[in-house]
Structure formats: structure tokens, C-alpha cells
Amino acid sequence: MNCSDLQDRLVADRRVPTSEQQKHLAECPECRTVAQLVHDLDTLGEQLRARDLTPERRAAMLKIAAAHLPQPPTRVPRPVRVHPTVLLLATAACTALLGIVSLQPVPQLPEDDPLLAESADLDTLPTAAQLETEIAALHNHIVQRSPARRPAALPPPPGTLGIGGAGNALRARIDRSLAALERSLSTPPTPVDEPPGTSRKPEPNTPTTHQGETHHGHSIARRTPRALCPARPARRTSLT
């Protein structure tokens, strides 16, 4: 029996020595020393390895490390590639769809709808000459009520108003207000479903023109639509 073979076997293989090797161990002090040393080293290693991680630490350590693993190829999202032609076709289809939707016929209102009755009043608009006269009268009235800004000249002739082309928008606005005013005068609103005692009354100290309506342009413009619209009840101003 060769000493080095036995010692290699003791260190490397860690197998239980055969009977022949055990006989040699009993006779050879050097091999016996090596065997004892290997046994002690094994014990020391086992002692160290026995001190394992706690289950919580092990789980946490594994979770952290496994998070760095390469992701399987099936989990990697593929980039979406759209051919420009497909994109163009999709855009065209969307545009056509929107066009079809916008070309749908507008739903017709029933004949007895109050909105239709109101729109019928638009056919009886005043003529241009009547409007000119009304505007001139209104202009004179305003000028007379503001003495500090009273102009030296007389009111401008009908059709010009003396405010030039820039006043066309203002004129159109006044026209609309006057038309609304006329409509309200010709068809006074009737109170609908109004409880007694809540009907609106004109304020006693308010100066009036045109059959009791306020004469300030802004007030007329604001209040007339509310008074005309049958869907909206009149504002309740009862103080009691």
C-alpha cells in the first residue's frame, strides 16, 4: 500500500478506507495523522456549513438574485411595426367614417314643437326702412340722455348712422336687438304653470318706453330671450 495513494484517497474521495487501507493506517503514523487531520477539517467544514441562512433571509436572497435572471424570450414584448401604407389606409378609413357620420340627416322636429312656432316669427321681420327709423329714434334718445357727450351735429341721415364701416358689427347687433324687441311687443308672453303671486311685475321706478319695457339696450338684449322662451319659466323675484 502506497502512503500517497491512501492520503489522496483520504483527502479527495472521503470514502471509508478498505480493510487493507485500515491495516496500513494502523501501521503508518504519518497516514494516521493525515486521516485525523482530514477528519478534523471535515468536522470544521460541516460546522460552518451547518450555520445556514434563516428561511426569511434565504427567500429574500433568492428573490433578489432571481430578479436579475434573463427574461424568457416569450415574455419580451415585440415592437409594433405598422407599414406606412396601412397607417395611411387607416387614417383614410377614419376620415371617411367621420364624413358619413356628419352627413347623417338632422332629426326633424314635430309640427307642434314650440321651437318651430318661434322660428315662424322670423318670417315677419321688419323692413330695412322701419329699422332705420327705429335706430335713428334710439340714437336720438341716447344722445339726449347724455348731455356731456351731446354732439353738435344733428342725427345722421338714415342709412349711414355716422359711424362708418367699422360700425357694421354694432349695427347688426342693434338690428338683432330691435327685432327681438319687436317680436316681444307683438306677442306678449303668457305665464305657464306659474303659481299665483309669483308672476313678474315691472319695477315701479324703472323708466319705460315701448309699452312698459326698459329702454336700455343691454337690458332688453338680456331679458328678451328669457321672456320669449316658453321652455324657460320666468325668473321668480318674489320678495315675500
Next chain:
Amino acid sequence: MRDEAQLVAAARAGDADAFEGLFDAHRRGLLAYVNGMLRDRHAAEDVVQESFVQLARHIAELDPERGVAPWLYRVARNRALDRIRRRKREHSDGEVERRRPLAVIPDAAWTPREHLLHRERLGRLDAAIQALPEEDRDLIMLRFYGNLTFREIAIRMERPLGTVLWKSRRILKKLHESMERETQGAPA
């Protein structure tokens, strides 16, 4: 039961269960090896954690023929040496760094006297290992603390298997002589 090459192949494909198999196969030995180097349980756990993170990151580059252990223990050793160097720098202001002795877990069958003898003998053995040159110490710790095979140690140390075996015999002889000297020098 899958062998290590299969586990590596599966872990490369992102299989967390296969990685767990590798983790469980190596964590105890690696922890014992690093703890033997650092003598600091918490620091050793941190090094083991970092080593397994590195393994997960670089598992695709691993050669399954060479096995996981040589690569893993090299990473752990480098990390542990970094920590030792850092610790030395921190203690360079004159404070003497003391190495903590390894804790010996008593066997249930041991009597108190046996436990004491074991502790004393293993303590002397550990001191003798620490006194070895770095490469020799590494070989012994890989073999007995890490429980690596000589083939794995040969790959890890990049030496022929025969050289590693011859070297281990020589180291054992040296250890024995060192312990004998200490026993003779110790008061009776």
C-alpha cells in the same frame, strides 16, 4: 432530479425554479467559505447575496461544462477580498483588527468535556489555516469549507488536477506540523 448543466440551461432561459436549485446547491458551501475568509457572518451573507446576483446576471456567459462552482467561488472570493481591503483601510489608523474565532456548534452527543476538547482542537486547526499562505489557505477552504471537489478546485485555481492533489497533501503536512508546534509550545 436535474443535474447542474440542465439547471444552468433552464436558468439561462429565465427559469426561476432552476435558479433556486443552483442557489440551494451552493449557498451553504459558499457562505461557509466566505465566512471563513471574512469572520463576519453579516458581511458574508452580503457577499453571498452579491455573488448570486452576479450569477443571475451572467448566467448566459457561463460555460456549463466547467460548472457553476468555480465561477461562483471566484466572484465571492474577489468580493470578500475587496471587503477585507476596505476593512484594513478603515483600521489603518492604528486600531488592531481582531479576527473573530469560528463558532463551533456542539453535537448533542458530546459531553461538556468533549465539546471543550473539540472546540480547542478545531480552534487550533482554524488558527493554523489562517496562518497559511493565501493560495494554500484558499485551497483548504474551498475543499473543506466550500465542499468543492478537487476537479472544481482545479478549474477554479486554473491548475492541473494532479498539481492540486499534490499541493493539498503538502498543505496537510504543513498544517499538521504547525499544530504540533503549537501543542508543544502550549503550556501543559
